[in-house]
Amino acid sequence: MCGxxxxxxxxxxxxxxxxxERSNFRGPDKLKFDYFGDKNQVIFGHNRLAIIDLDERSNQPFTYQGNIHLVFNGEIYNFQEIKKxxxxxxxxFNTTSDTEVICxxxxxxxxxxxSHFNGMFAFVIFDQVKNLFFGARDRLGQKPFYYYHNGKDFEFASQLSVVQLYNQNLSVSKKAISLYLAWGVIPDPYSIFNEIKKLRAGHSFVFDLNTYxxxxxxxxxxxxxxxxAYKGTFEEAANELDHTxxxxxxxxxFADVPVGxxxxxxxxxxxxAALATKSTNSKVKTFSVKFNEKGFDESLYAQQVADHLQTDHHVIECNYEEGKSLIKNFCHFYDEPFSDSSAIPSMLLAKHTREKVTVALSGxxxxxxxxxxxxxxxxxxxxKINMLPLFFRKFxxxxxxxxxxxxxxxxAKALTYKNTDDxxxxxxxxxDFSWIKTNVDVYDLExxxxxxxxxxxLFERISDFDLKTYLIWDINTKVDRATMAFSLEARAPLLDYRVVEFARSLPTSFKFKGKNQKRILKEVLYKYVPKHIFDRPKSGFSMPFAEWFKTDLKDFVLTELSDENLNKIPCIEPEIISAYIKQHMDGSWNRFTIIWQVLVLKQWLDNNGKGYEVK
Structure with missing residues (x-):
């Protein structure tokens, strides 16, 4: 929604x-800042993307009853219920916004x-009477929150680069780089700078301005x-899930702007999409991406669903040139190394969707x-394989x-691990960590x-683990930055905490039985869309980068990751990376993932990391 x-x-x-101005893409409708407190010791600023109550009365920083000052990014979906x-x-109340309701x-x-809010949010309140900041980040980390605290000074923002700007006391973190090379992202609460942290999802904080x-x-x-644990039958659970x-x-x-x-x-x-068509009388706008490369075009399946639901469907054709352009500007929006390559098609989808709507719901x-x-x-x-003795698996x-x-x-490598958890x-x-040069334990995470x-x-544990790691660190980061890069707000109904809590309570067999994954979710879907449309293998959301790295982008990769440049990148083994690049180019081993990770890190260091000590 905003910055x-x-x-x-x-x-x-x-x-x-x-x-x-650095984060103006997050909210181009209004840039505003103000001073509060004794001797104006507090600065609050806001980039607004107007979604609810478009009137300037809801601009931020927002003041309520004279001494509660707020900056807020996101949406409180149940604000009308709380307001009543x-x-x-x-x-x-003097506005129709959720901003005033938070205060x-x-x-x-x-x-x-x-605990009363159902939404995606990151906000900070300056309580002028108590002389403190109170802030929070939503339960599942859909909205970002970076902060700097040196024992006295406190600074926060939606984008890391905003805190970075004019801060002379920062150093690039070797630990964060090591974690990034292992995970492909920098896990919360770390950031690429030692001195800047992320507030964890589902956490709140108090900063006392009296004691710092x-x-x-x-x-x-x-x-x-x-x-x-849920005690009802599968049919009862499916009906409850449908209702929720x-x-x-x-x-x-709900919005005062177009939604797709x-x-x-x-x-x-x-x-x-199916439930959206049941919730509104107007024709729902839907958007999908089309790639010309074989194996990457899923637009046909989206069209089948759109035809059945009779939506106003838009197919966005993406090409190599657009993808290449976004690669070069990637770190401007993501602020720190982030290697999920599906961020690029996500940005392309957001870019063209924004031409029609201001809010888009996702799955x-x-x-x-x-x-x-x-x-x-x-x-x-x-x-089943791990039930075999370890010595036999190693053989x-x-x-x-x-x-x-x-x-x-x-x-072969997977067979050598002690258990399935590992x-x-x-x-x-x-x-394989042989290409990462570090003494950091990358698994030493809460x-x-x-x-x-x-x-x-096992399946419930890995599902929980993915919710707390991959979803928050990767998926939600990708979606927030990709959409906000083009001032588009993304909302995810399946991230409603009620849906998440209900799913966690269900028996595994309700979700995964035999070969039937997402069993109960499909049960809801098939009430509205014919089953035969989905009788096909599941596919991901990606662009053909692995192939492009050997063709259209080959010179770009070889130049950016030359032996000379590789030797300047911390925490990697240059000779091994160089060998991996050769393997990828000759087709003997698909090394795209590692090449992309190193390429993103190199671009960040060139564009955002110059002049900082790495320690």
Missing amino acids: IYGSTIPYNNAQINEKL VLITKGYT AAYLEYGEDCV TFTEKTYWDIDYKGEN LKDAVKLRL IFLSGGVDSSVV DAGDESFIGYHRYNWIKKGQ CASILNLSSNYRLKII VYLASMTNL EIKYLKHKKKN
Whole structure:
């Protein structure tokens, strides 16, 4: 929705304005900042993308009852329901926005106000009476929040580069680079700079301006210990899911600007589109991407769903030149190294969707909540293999390693792990760390607890783990930056916390039975769209980069990742990367993922990391 900013550091007006201009793509409708508190010690700034109550009365920074000041990014979908309750308690409102409701809810409920909010958000309140900041990030980290705290000064923003600008006390983190090379992202709470952190999803904080102390706490988490098991039948659960999803979609269709749907033709986006058509009398606009390369065009499936639902469907044709242009500007919007290559088609989809609508609903989180990824099926097969003695598996691995086929070598590596948990963990990072030069334990992260405990079965644990890692660190980051790069707001009904909590409570067989993944979600979908449309293999959302790296982008890769340039990149083994590039170019091993990771890191260092000490 917007970009937020705040600081206790005394920047001048020109510097503040430049900081806000840096994130203007997040909210081009209004740039505004103001000073608050004794001696104007607090600066709040905002880039507004107007979605609800387009009137300037709802511009931010927003002041309520004279001493509550707010900057807010996101949406509170149930704000009208909260507002009705607050009115009965004597609160009055001068706008029709959710912004004002946050302020009143804070006054009524204090820090517990966040538990009342159903939405995606990152906000900070300056309580002038108590002389403190209170802030929070939504339960599943859909909206970003970066902050800098040096023991006295405090600064925050939606984009890391805004905090970075004019801050002379930063250093690039070797630990963050190591984590990035392993995970493909920089996990929360770390950022690429040692001194800047991310607020974790489902967390709130208080910064006391009297003592300069910063305290953070968890206000929400998934039930990863399995204490709230669903007791009903499959049919009852499917009906309840249908009802909850309908409400989640309906809430997210509310806006004072045009709304559309991202439609890939897969289960998740199709169920969102189907329920949207049932929730509105107007014709729903849907959008999909078309690539000309064989194996990358899923627009035909989206068209079939759109035809059945009778939506106003738009197919966006993407080409090599557009993709190449976005690669070169990638780090301007993502601010720190981020290697999910599907960010590029996501940006292309957002760019062209924005020409028609200002809000788009997506199908994100269906795979994590309802056990839908291909890899879950692979793990199911791998479980049986891991029942074999380790010495026998290592013997089999030694035989497979004799092959020149890189896929067999990957299987061989997987066979050497002690248990399936370790195989899964390795598959989510890199099975081979030989090209990463680091002494950092890349698995020393709080989120490992969601995978390693034994209070749930393997599939529930890996599903929980993906929710807390891959979804928050990767998917939600990708979607937020890709859409906000073009001032488009993305809303995800499947990320409604009620849907997530309900999915976590269900027996595994309701979600994954035999070969039927996302079983209960499909049960809801088939009420609205014929089953035969989805009788095909699941596909991902990607561009043909692996092939382009050997053809159209070959010179670009070889120039950017020359031996001279590789030697300047920290935390990698240059000789090994150089060998990997040769393997990719001659077709003997698909090394695209690693090449892309190193390429993104190199571009970030060139564009954002110059002049900083790496330590």
